[in-house]
Amino acid sequence: MIAPDLHAEALATFDRLFDEAAVAGEPDRTAMIVATAALDARPSARTLLLKAHDARGFVFYTHLDGRKGRELQANPHAALLFHWPRVRNGVQVRIEGVVDTVSDVEADSYFASRPRGSQLGAWASKQSETLDSRATFEQRLAKAESDFDGREVPRPPRWSGLRVKPERIEFWFGAEFRIHERWLYERNRAGGWTKRMLYP
């Protein structure tokens, strides 16, 4: 068995591999692909950064009115994908679950921790809308700078965190000769996890 040391609990296994990714020197272990689907069932995917994770789920921050924000409000299901090639012989983690918005307190606290430039950028960007020229964006940035001159930048009302509450987490471990090992954890009715192996 390639991964004989997995925990019974999926999030404990995630934590262990996330720690290993730091030790292994992954350039950014928090970078993940986030897939959403519109109501017409067409999927879309983009890279986001994982900003928090705990027993409640996996959190990223974004504009709620951008494409992913709109899709998740219409259809609150997401899939997250991590690939850590430097961990063991390569690890992939696939997470699927239902999405909820984080509390205002949580979002405010994270927003306040961001560099001022990123805070102003959040005000200036109408994420995923058509931008006629770079100059327009620069003007909006300059306006945000003058609007908040000399004071703290508050969180824009339509910018927040989204939390994916995991229902399925699959860990894929690379191995020589493609004898890979896959472990699928599924949330059971009691709120715990069952785990089984899948053919690679």
Ligand SMILES: Cc1cc2nc3c(=O)[nH]c(=O)nc-3n(C[C@H](O)[C@H](O)[C@H](O)COP(=O)(O)O)c2cc1C
């Ligand atoms: C490494 C990397 C990290 C990113 N992190 C974020 C992020 O945390 N939040 C975010 O809104 N966009 C982030 N982006 C930009 C998104 O990939 C995407 O372009 C943007 O969120 C708009 O997506 P949408 O039109 O599907 O809403 C990141 C891009 C890259 C390449």
